[in-house]
Amino acid sequence: IFKDVTQGLPIEVFSVNKQYLDDPASTKVNLTIGAYRTNDGKPWVLPVVRKTEKSLAEDDTLNHEYLPVLGLEEFTSAATKMLLGGDSKPLLKGMTFGIQSLSGTGALRIGAAFLKTHLNRNVVYISNPSWENHQMLFRHTGFEKIESYRYWDEKNKSIDFEGLRSDLENAPENAVIVLHACAHNPTGCDPTQEQWIEISNIVKKKKLFPFFDCAYQGFASGNLGKDSWAVRYFANEGHELFCAQSFAKNFGLYNERVGNLTVVVNDKEKIKAVQSQFQLIVRGMYSNPPCHGARIVSAVLNNEGCFEEWQSAITEMSGRIIKMRKGLRERLEAKTKPGAWKHVTDQIGMFSYTGLNVEQIEILKKKYNIYMLSSGRINICGLNTNNLDYVANAIADVVGP
Ligand code: LMR
Secondary structure (H helix, E strand, O other): OOOOOOOOOOOHHHHHHHHHHHOOOOOOEEOOOOOOOOOOOOOOOOHHHHHHHHHHHHOOOOOOOOOOOOOOHHHHHHHHHHHHOOOOHHHHOOOEEEEEEEHHHHHHHHHHHHHHHHOOOOEEEEEEOOOOHHHHHHHHHOOOEEEEEEOEEOOOOEEOHHHHHHHHHOOOOOOEEEEEOOOOOOOOOOOOHHHHHHHHHHHHHOOOEEEEEEOOOOOOOOOHHHHOHHHHHHHHOOOOEEEEEEOOOOOOOHHHOEEEEEEEOOOHHHHHHHHHHHHHHHHHHOOOOOOHHHHHHHHHHOOHHHHHHHHHHHHHHHHHHHHHHHHHHHHHHHHOOOOOOHHHHHOOOOEEEOOOOHHHHHHHHHHHOEEOOOOOEEEHHHOOOOOHHHHHHHHHHHHOO
16 A cells, blocks of 8 residues: 655754764754754753743643634733734734644644635745745645745845845735744844835735744844734734744744734624634644643733743843854854854844855764754854854864965
């Protein structure tokens, strides 16, 4: 029965991470998968998450009954408010709601299924480059055309805004446009506010459907409002949109798969019908969501004291990333030339798109046991005060003066 099944391609981010884990070298450095690490190179359970888990474990009123198909209401409403802001026009007018999802990926997946099945959308535009899973996800949903829009200017190591604008201008009406809300993965380069306004105008003029992916709110700048500026702007401008929210990075809840799909519509009379169709999509895919992660996020977002503790944790994480960026740039420029590594500090969020090529990346792996993606993307969180000199020296060595 299985004789014609061929070997699938490895998922790069997991396979390179595994190569790192299997490497016995004591000097090895993991700059692969997007997960936060402390300055000691350890995973971090946020103190407020640990505290909340303990109190949930001791709460005898809680049980393991099924959640509603669309998830824990106090979680989805808090997540939606966190994204759009308390003063959001659609929020105040009751034109938005959330659906609990299996992290950001699950939110993208059910959103894509809805767009395909109920809004007859078949064409999606994804930035080039983008998180590698975006393409596969829309393909598996049955989208007929997976297109890309230009995003990266290799020469200047920044956004190719002219290319982006022209590709969106030329996209066909009704196309779905996947936009990274902040801290673009993998480039770490976001449009400026003026550029977002232009994108919003094109999306409106060309009747495109904006589907935001928000995996790093609070993680890019430490400020929730700043990191969701683009989504808030679009929502207040009257766009109907989807936004997939992940709580993997900003709560450190990677394997709990906790996410939310925020839906903004212009006609609130349609919300019940839209929700009913999402219920059927979720029911047919995984029936209903898990509870643990959503309970944690909900407890933190809905409690002022816990919320403040969480804010200080994201400030600490984003602050450490910024320090590591500066440290890497300084060390590299000391060995090359001033300004040559400016992009490392211009980029934001977890990742830096270094511009290293495949041969250089291979040498870094073979000679120095430093692991990163073949695109040259590094997870800045893998850097710390103990390995920064080592990594910078190694990069300088492969790049040359
Ligand atoms: C990454 O980009 O490294 C993370 O978002 C992990 C993943 O699932 O790809």
